[in-house]
Every structure is written in C-alpha cells, then in structure tokens.
Amino acid sequence: xxxxxxxxxxxxxxxxxxxxxxxxxxxxxxxxxxxxxxxxxxxxxxxxxxxxxxxxxxxxxxxxxxxxxxxxxxxxxxxxxxxxxxxxxxxxxxxxxxxxxxxxxxxxxxxxxxxxxxxxxxxxxxxxxxxxxxxxxxxxxxxxxxxxxxxxxxxxxxxxxxxxxxxxxxxxxxxxxxxxxxxxxxxxxxxxxxxxxxxxxxxxxxxxxxxxxxxxxxxxxxxxxxxxxxxxxxxxxxxxxxxxxxxxxxxxxxxxxxxxxxxxxx
Numbered sequence: 001x002x003x004x005x006x007x008x009x010x011x012x013x014x015x016x017x018x019x020x021x022x023x024x025x026x027x028x029x030x031x032x033x034x035x036x037x038x039x040x041x042x043x044x045x046x047x048x049x050x051x052x053x054x055x056x057x058x059x060x061x062x063x064x065x066x067x068x069x070x071x072x073x074x075x076x077x078x079x080x081x082x083x084x085x086x087x088x089x090x091x092x093x094x095x096x097x098x099x100x101x102x103x104x105x106x107x108x109x110x111x112x113x114x115x116x117x118x119x120x121x122x123x124x125x126x127x128x129x130x131x132x133x134x135x136x137x138x139x140x141x142x143x144x145x146x147x148x149x150x151x152x153x154x155x156x157x158x159x160x161x162x163x164x165x166x167x168x169x170x171x172x173x174x175x176x177x178x179x180x181x182x183x184x185x186x187x188x189x190x191x192x193x194x195x196x197x198x199x200x201x202x203x204x205x206x207x208x209x210x211x212x213x214x215x216x217x218x219x220x221x222x223x224x225x226x227x228x229x230x231x232x233x234x235x236x237x238x239x240x241x242x243x244x245x246x247x248x249x250x251x252x253x254x255x256x257x258x259x260x261x262x263x264x265x266x
Contacts, residue, residue, distance in 0.1 A: 020089045027079055030100045034076035037107050041068025044111070058119035058203040064111040070217065071103045077221035082150055084169055084224075086157035095146055102142045109136050122190040122202045137187055144180045151177055161224075162231035164244045168223040171248045175219035178255055182213040182262070208265040212258035219251055 041064060048061035055062045078099065082092055109132050113120035121136055123129040151173035159169040186206040193202035226247050230240040 020093075022093050023089045026093045026096050026100075027083070030075055030079040030096055033100045033104060034072040034074075034079070037068050037072030037075065037103060039068075039072075040107065040111065041065045041070075041072065044068060044114070058121075058123075059114070059117060061114060063120055064107070064114045067110045068107050070214075071107050073221065074217065075100060075103045077218070077224075078147070078150065081169055081172065081220055081224050084159040084161040084165055085150065085153045086160065087150075087153045095149060098142070099146050102139050102146070106136060106139050106143075109139075119203060121187070121206075122194045122199070124194055124199075137191065140183060140187055144184060147173075147176060147180060162228065163237050164227040164230060164241055165224060167241075167248070168227035168244060169220075171251075172220035172223040175216045175223075175251060175255055178259075179213050179216035179219075182209045182216065185209060186213065208262045212255065212262045215258045216255050219255075223248060223251065 044061050044064040048055070048065065051061065054060050079096055082096065085092070087095075110120040113123070113129075113132055118125070118129055119133075121133055123133050154170050154173045159166045161169070186209050189205050190202040193199070193205055223244075227244055230243060233240065235243075
C-alpha cells in the first residue's frame, strides 16, 4: 500500500468558535466600552499634567489613569480571548455583558472619588464614601467570579484557534488567577485594617502586592496576542511553540519575582 495513503491527515487549523448575532453585538459593546475606558484613563493623564499633584498615594490622578487604561485593555482582551473558549454563546454573552458593566462601574467609582479628592478604596469616612468603597469591593468580587469561570472553561475544554493558542490562552488565564488572588488579598487586608481603626495603614498595605497584581493581570492579553502574531509568521510550528514556551517561561519568572518581592516586603 502506498505510504502516502496511510499517512494520518494533518490536523486542521482551529479557528475561533462561530458567534451568534447576540454574541457579535455584545462583543462590539465590550470593545466600545473598553475603548472608552482607555480614553478616559488617557484623558486623566492630561488632567494630571495640567493639575499636578502626587502621582502615588490613595488620592492621586494615577488611579483613574491606571485603572481606566487597565480595565479598558482587559475588557477588550477578555472579549477577544473568550472567543476561543468552548463556552455556550448565550452564557458567554451574559458573562461578557456583566463583565463590561462591572468594569465600567469600577472605573466610574474610582474616577468619581479622584475628582472629589478622596480615596476610592477602603474609605469609610462618610456614608457616601463607604457606599462607593463597598461597591468597588463587591465589584471586585464579581470580577473574580466571572474571570474564574472563563479560566475554568479554558481548562475544561481545549480552546480553539491557531496552533499554540490553546497553550497561550490557558497560560494567560492561569497567570490571571494570580492577579485575582493578589487583588482579593489587597482588598481583604485593607478592609480588616480599616474596620479595626488602622485607616492609614490600610491605604499603604496594598503596596507590596501591586507589582504582582499588575504583572499577572495582563498575561491573558500578552500571551494569546503573541500566539496570534506567531501564527502569522512563515516559521515552523515547532519553532513557534519553542518561542511561545520561552515567552511563557519569562512571564512566569516575572510573576515569581514579583511574588517574592511581595513576600519580602509584605
């Protein structure tokens, strides 16, 4: 028998899952909302340049800048990356809609408090400030639940997409879980300190975990984006996978370094 006839067929290139009209609509909504959040953050960078003031601390223009850009980029990234997950279209549409609304609430609350000149998180000085702080804390909990559901879906069924995308998506979500854990730890410790009368200590207690939170938060964009870019090159699949493994290893090393620094300075 001709060996060519018995050779196993090549695995077809996997693409993102087909999307319904509602899914495409919510994707456009999420992309638009994410862009607005990014633009809001950049606009407050201009406000900082004009108004001045400290860049660091519980009350500064840094917070609407970094949170606006970070939430906007994350919303756009999660919307794109979840198109490769094997999740029911209705469930994905619902989760993305809630995720977009939650991102908007978080950025609006943080921006509002920056304009009022008061801390956005862990501020229990007045009933209004308490309501904002608790809303942001609850919103953070909702984000943890939603992103954990997406992360679990990435490991339950192999993500679709070009070669290497499954590894990139799973690695990105695994590292994202570190960001969620560190964010939850910051909120929990800050709330405990606030409730026990150590308000100033609560504001400074989050500093050691911020690098870990920031580094691990965007792996869900960086690694899948790299896999997508590599799939557009003429290089062999083995070379692309080696480069992807190297990138994942470098990212994990950075996360471990930030975690060690947090443990030493916590």
